[in-house]
Amino acid sequence: MTQSTFKRLLLGITGGIATYKAAELVRLLVRQGVEVQVVMTQAACQFITPVTMQALSGRPVFTDLWDNRIDNGMAHIEFTRDVDAILIAPASADFLAKLAQGRADDLLSTLCLARACPLMVAPAMNVHMWKNAATQRNLALLKKDGALIFGPGSGEQACGDEGFGRMLDPEVLLEALEASQQPKLLAGKKLLITAGPTFEAIDAARGITNLSSGKMGYAIARAALEMGAEVTLISGQTSQIPPYGANLIKVTSAQQMLTAVMANLVSKDVFIAVAAVADYYVLNPSEQKIKKDAHILTLELAPNPDILANVMNLPDPPFCAGFAAESENLIEYAEHKRRRKNLPLLAANLIQDAFGGDDSELVLLDDKGAHPLPRAPKIILARQLLRHLARMLPKKPKD
Ligand SMILES: Cc1cc2nc3c(=O)[nH]c(=O)nc-3n(C[C@H](O)[C@H](O)[C@H](O)COP(=O)(O)O)c2cc1C
Structure with a gap:
């Protein structure tokens, strides 16, 4: 498997059905030689356990702003110091809203606000949540603020609806991540x-x-x-x-x-x-x-x-x-x-x-x-x- 251009990524997982895709994503990233630090929201832990993500990433998973495992007690700053990027996958509608507003009321949103690295987001939600004017407004704000948005894809959804809102499949998302790092030498060609x-x-x-x-x-x-x-x-x-x-x-x-x-x-x-x-x-x-x-x-x-x-x-x-x-x-x-x-x-x-x-x-x-x-x-x-x-x-x- 080709080595990734990323050395270290912080993967933020938020609450949605597509968390199962995040497990495969971590596996593929690790296989490509990327050090992956996983941070999960409380809602994400309802869908997939931190233990699974710890086993796949080979590192402890953090979920709590008040976690005292980091020496200086400031995980929300330490974790962003030497990562190449923060990737939120899946990104819930709720988390997009938080990011757009610059809120910082849990570990992951605080990390995103405190970061000095690029922010990449792979949204995943029901088609109507995706089409909702509030979500689209938040998305436009995030793009304006420089976040890279990957997907979502379209198709059949877990809830039975059909349309845009599916998180990109892990392989496709990885391709998109790599693509985002390449110089656009052939733009317009x-x-x-x-x-x-x-x-x-x-x-x-x-x-x-x-x-x-x-x-x-x-x-x-x-x-x-x-x-x-x-x-x-x-x-x-x-x-x-x-x-x-x-x-x-x-x-x-x-x-x-x-x-x-x-x-x-x-x-x-x-x-x-x-x-x-x-x-x-x-x-x-x-x-x-x-x-x-x-x-x-x-x-x-x-x-x-x-x-x-x-x-x-x-x-x-x-x-x-x-x-x-x-x-x-x-x-x-x-x-x-x-x-x-x-x-x-x-x-x-x-x-x-x-x-x-x-x-x-x-x-x-x-x-x-x-x-x-x-x-x-x-x-x-x-x-x-x-x-x-x-x-x-x-x-x-x-x-
Ligand atoms: C079964 C179930 C599935 C859900 N799937 C999604 C989803 O795919 N995308 C989404 O944006 N929200 C989904 N939600 C709602 C979020 O989990 C909820 O908005 C939560 O507050 C998100 O928290 P977080 O953004 O902190 O992770 C789902 C909720 C439930 C109960």
């Missing part, structure tokens, strides 16, 4: 990204594909969203979960991918071709499943279109970046490909690194030379690649 393998049908059940997992393309889409870009992700068949906020278009074959790319290029600032596109397709695929017999079966293959070349050859192409996976002579072959395709930026990796794994190693090639990115999780490499790319972009976005 529109990116088109291809990812995953293509599949070229042989018959109704079989086809030619490759080992691309889609992880790198999806990581780049996620990193681009984190940096403030608008992202369209055209993907071959993968089991990856699309990043929250991406416009996902699913395709199967190389020809479908080309059609989708060309149809979605309008006003894009950047095109990044990460997909492992099959070089060949089967000329006459059978509509029915081919029956096995004793004869040798010959497939006739024809070359697929080169999607990146099609985009590069447009009269006014977006900024284009490609990927090259080689099994040997990485830099030499990849740089040859970059020059042949006249690409400003190409990311090269070895086949054994490129497919399937969560980690990889990249070399970025541009007119200034080779820039190696050492082995790291793909999301980290994706952020590094996009930081490099952002520096190469023309200043003015396309209309």
